[in-house]
Amino acid sequence: xxxxxxxxxxxxxxxxxxxxxxTAGVWRFTATAPGRHVLLTALIHGNExxxxxxxxxxxxxxxxxxxGTLSLAFANLDxxxxxxxxxxxxxxxxxxxxxxxxxxxxWRRDVPAQGVExxxxxxxxxxxxxxxxxxxxxxxxxPGPPLALVGPLPHQAxxxxxxxxxxxxxxxxxxxxxxxMRDHGRYGNPMATDAFALxxxxxYHGAQSAVDVARDALARFLVHAGTLxxxxxxxxxxxxEITDATPLLDVTHAVTVAPGAAPRFAAPWRCxxxxxxxxxxxxxxxxxxxxxxxxxxxxxxxxxxxxxxxxTLVRFARERAAP
Numbered sequence: 001x002x003x004x005x006x007x008x009x010x011x012x013x014x015x016x017x018x019x020x021x022x023t024a025g026v027w028r029f030t031a032t033a034p035g036r037h038v039l040l041t042a043l044i045h046g047n048e049x050x051x052x053x054x055x056x057x058x059x060x061x062x063x064x065x066x067x068g069t070l071s072l073a074f075a076n077l078d079x080x081x082x083x084x085x086x087x088x089x090x091x092x093x094x095x096x097x098x099x100x101x102x103x104x105x106x107w108r109r110d111v112p113a114q115g116v117e118x119x120x121x122x123x124x125x126x127x128x129x130x131x132x133x134x135x136x137x138x139x140x141x142x143p144g145p146p147l148a149l150v151g152p153l154p155h156q157a158x159x160x161x162x163x164x165x166x167x168x169x170x171x172x173x174x175x176x177x178x179x180x181m182r183d184h185g186r187y188g189n190p191m192a193t194d195a196f197a198l199x200x201x202x203x204y205h206g207a208q209s210a211v212d213v214a215r216d217a218l219a220r221f222l223v224h225a226g227t228l229x230x231x232x233x234x235x236x237x238x239x240x241e242i243t244d245a246t247p248l249l250d251v252t253h254a255v256t257v258a259p260g261a262a263p264r265f266a267a268p269w270r271c272x273x274x275x276x277x278x279x280x281x282x283x284x285x286x287x288x289x290x291x292x293x294x295x296x297x298x299x300x301x302x303x304x305x306x307x308x309x310x311x312t313l314v315r316f317a318r319e320r321a322a323p
Contacts, residue, residue, distance in 0.1 A: 006206030011056045025074035035068025038225045039131035046079025046091040050202045051137025054214035065227045078116045100178025134197040135221045139205045141305035144271025147201040159196045163220045164241035172251035249317040258286030259309045269302045
């Protein structure tokens, strides 16, 4: 299948790289009126440019929070600096995937023996743990609809759907390879119902539409959090709100790449596609066939990019029944 066209250039972060917190790339602004501490993050992966554009554009407006605290973080600047439009997937990370390094962080005892991403997580950790709401902006290897990844906690899905985003809402358990930032600490605690974290896959890495989705999501998130009023942000950032609730999808199976033969798909599957019949052949992982486990099976982020053993090949999901 012909690779999708990469339409967007990396933003010039210029003065925004320094930050104002003592941590490179991290900004914090506090209002006099009380409110939530909201953290917006981009570039957890260095080739996911849409979120970096959205954060840069927000900083360029000069807007400041009306209530609470607003933090912004350009996460993996080292990987971003390696971005090459001729090989856009190569700058996903320098040493290891930053979005698998959170949770209990058992590796912290030996940071010098680790890599760029381990050290950067330690720098970002205080900012993540100080926040109440988190919007983590990402993009995807393949073209497909935006995905609001909410994790398994019911209150997270309720908050995400209240945003009115033009995105499929997907509840999943995370990755076997490690804990994502959006599941770190109290964001993964079912008792912490005041904490809300959303990982938004805004679309394909190189699509201009992904930048538009990121700006719209950022605006909705800040207004929903009470940080800003709608009039504080450019009207051009807002996309049409979804009035009819999109289905909430529960990921039931995450198929990982097995050792052996290179994985392959039986058809050019796309994210958000529904396979009507159980037992349909999706492809092969190692020497084993990959079959849909039930009727009306949704495919979430099928991709052969970065398809090394242990990486996720495709997720299977089903619609959650209405309460």
